Amino acid sequence: MASLRQRQTADKATTHTPVDSNIPDNYVQHTLKTTKPLPPVTWRNALQEINWISTTALTVPPILAIYGMCTTPLQAKTFAFAVFWYFVTGLGITAGYHRLWAHRAYNASLPLQYVLALAGAGAVQGSIKWWSRGHRAHHRYTDTDLDPYNAHHGLFWSHIGWMIFKPRRKPGVADVSDLLNNPLVQWQHKYYVWLLLLVAVVTPTVIPGLCWGDWKGGYFYAAMARLVFVHHSTFCVNSLAHWLGETPFDDKHTPRDHMITAFVTIGEGYHNFHHQFPMDYRNAIKWYQYDPTKWFITVMSWIGLASQLKAFPDNEVRKGQLTMELKKLKLKADDMKWPTSSNDLPIITWDSFQEQAKTRPLVLIAGFIHDVSSFMDEHPGGRHLIRKNIGKDATTAFFGGVYDHSNAAHNLLAMMRVGVLRGGLELESEKAIPPSQRLEIIRGQALARLRADAASKEHHGIYDGERRGEAVGQWDEIQGLPSPPLSTGALDSGDEAGSQPEEMDSLRLSHN
Known part of the structure; x- marks a missing residue:
C-alpha cells in the first residue's frame, strides 16, 4: 500500500490527455460516414470472425x-x-x-x-x-x-x-x-x-x-x-x-x-x-x-x-418522470375527439345568427354558437329549457343562472360548436374553454405559436374574417369540421416533421 502511494505521487507528473479533447462536433455522424464496418457475420465467415x-x-x-x-x-x-x-x-x-x-x-x-x-x-x-x-x-x-x-x-x-x-x-x-x-x-x-x-x-x-x-x-x-x-x-x-x-x-x-x-x-x-x-x-x-x-x-x-x-437532485428525477407521464397522457389525448378551435370556425354576425335560429336550434354560449339539435331530446332538464334559449345568449343560464352544469356538460357542449359570433369572442375566456382542455398537454413549439397568435389578435383586431382569409360566414357554410387532436394546442404535420427526437422534453402543462 505504501508503494502504491509512492507511485501515485510519482505519477502526478505523468498525466494522460483525454482522447476526446479534439473530436469534431459531428463526431458520431462523421465517424459512421467515413469508416467502413467489417462485413456481417455469416455461416461462411463465422469461424474467421x-x-x-x-x-x-x-x-x-x-x-x-x-x-x-x-x-x-x-x-x-x-x-x-x-x-x-x-x-x-x-x-x-x-x-x-x-x-x-x-x-x-x-x-x-x-x-x-x-x-x-x-x-x-x-x-x-x-x-x-x-x-x-x-x-x-x-x-x-x-x-x-x-x-x-x-x-x-x-x-x-x-x-x-x-x-x-x-x-x-x-x-x-x-x-x-x-x-x-x-x-x-x-x-x-x-x-x-x-x-x-x-x-x-x-x-x-x-x-x-x-x-x-x-x-x-x-x-x-x-x-x-x-x-x-x-x-x-x-x-x-x-x-x-x-x-x-x-x-x-x-x-x-x-x-x-x-x-x-x-x-x-x-x-x-x-x-x-x-x-x-x-x-x-x-x-x-x-x-x-x-x-x-x-x-x-x-x-x-x-x-x-x-x-x-x-x-x-430529486426535483430533476421527478421532472423526468413527469415528462413521461405527460407524454403518455398526450398519446391518450391524441386518441380522442376535441372541440373545433375558434380559428377553424366561421365568424357569424348577430343578424345572421338570429335569421338561422329560426330554422335551426342554435344557442349562443360564451361567444360560441352551438347547434344543439342532437341533444334536445337528451337534455336532462327537458326540451323546453333549450327551446326557450334558441337564438339567444344563454351564457348566464348555462353557467349557474339556471343550473351550474357539470364538467361533462361543458365538454359535450363544446363539441356542438358551429360558429363564432362576430364581436362576441375576443380572446377565448375561461368560460369558453371546456374543463377537459383547461390543463392541456402541449408541445413547446405549439405553445410559442399560440402566444404569438394571441398577441397578433390583440394587436390587429380579433377574429376578423378578412384577416383569416374568409368572408364573414353564412350559415350554409357551417359544416361539421374534423376536430384537431388537441384543440388549438395540436401540432399539424409540419410541426411533427420539424420536431426533434427529444421534442417531448418540451412537454408542459398549459393553463389556458
Whole structure:
C-alpha cells in the first residue's frame, strides 16, 4: 500500500490527455460516414470472425460446470459459499467496475478499492480499464453503431455476441484518462491474468477444500458454475435490461426498468433510471426496489470506506418522470375527439345568427354558437329549457343562472360548436374553454405559436374574417369540421416533421 502511494505521487507528473479533447462536433455522424464496418457475420465467415480468447472464457466454464454437476455431489456448505462468492465477485463489477470506476458515482478508500479490484478480476470480464472504456462508450453512443453492445442488433448480440465475434466496428471514442492516471487501475491491468486466476479459480477451490474437504466441489461449483452465473448476470444488463420493462424516465433509448432484471443483475435492473442519471450511485430509488449494490455502497459509507455518494437532485428525477407521464397522457389525448378551435370556425354576425335560429336550434354560449339539435331530446332538464334559449345568449343560464352544469356538460357542449359570433369572442375566456382542455398537454413549439397568435389578435383586431382569409360566414357554410387532436394546442404535420427526437422534453402543462 505504501508503494502504491509512492507511485501515485510519482505519477502526478505523468498525466494522460483525454482522447476526446479534439473530436469534431459531428463526431458520431462523421465517424459512421467515413469508416467502413467489417462485413456481417455469416455461416461462411463465422469461424474467421470468432474472438477466440473471449469465446474460450465464455464456453469452457459452463462445460466444466456441467461436467462437475454430473460427477460431483453438491454439498450445502459449498453451495452457500458459491452463492457468497457470486455476490463478492458480482459486486466487484457492479459496485467497483461499474459505479465506482466507470461512472465515478462515489469515492472509495484505498482498502475498498483493492477489494473491489480483486473481486472484479474474479468475475473474469477484463480489467477495470478495458471494461470501463467499453462501458463509457456504451453510455455515450447508446443504440448507435459506435455502442459496442448496441441493443438494436438483437438480444443475442447485446448479451454475448459482441464478445464471441470480433467487433464489426471500433467502439466510439471514450475518455479514460482518469483511469490511466490511477496507479491502482494500472496495477490491476498489469497483473490482471494472475489476479483472475487467484480470485476466480484458486480461492473458491481452496477455501471449500481446506475448510470442509470439498476440493472438487469448490472447483466445479464455487469456481466454474459461479463464474457462469456472474458472467450472464452482468451480460443481462446489456441485453435483458434493454428489452424487458418500462421507460418511466425517458423513452429516447432502449434501456428499461424491471424488477426481474434487477434480481438477476445484483440490482442493475432499473436501467432506464441509470441511463438517465448515470452518475447516481443508486440504480433503484425506492426503498422497496431490489438494489444490493446500492445497499453495499451505503453500508461502506457508514463505516467510512466510501464517501461523496452522488445522487441526482430529486426535483430533476421527478421532472423526468413527469415528462413521461405527460407524454403518455398526450398519446391518450391524441386518441380522442376535441372541440373545433375558434380559428377553424366561421365568424357569424348577430343578424345572421338570429335569421338561422329560426330554422335551426342554435344557442349562443360564451361567444360560441352551438347547434344543439342532437341533444334536445337528451337534455336532462327537458326540451323546453333549450327551446326557450334558441337564438339567444344563454351564457348566464348555462353557467349557474339556471343550473351550474357539470364538467361533462361543458365538454359535450363544446363539441356542438358551429360558429363564432362576430364581436362576441375576443380572446377565448375561461368560460369558453371546456374543463377537459383547461390543463392541456402541449408541445413547446405549439405553445410559442399560440402566444404569438394571441398577441397578433390583440394587436390587429380579433377574429376578423378578412384577416383569416374568409368572408364573414353564412350559415350554409357551417359544416361539421374534423376536430384537431388537441384543440388549438395540436401540432399539424409540419410541426411533427420539424420536431426533434427529444421534442417531448418540451412537454408542459398549459393553463389556458
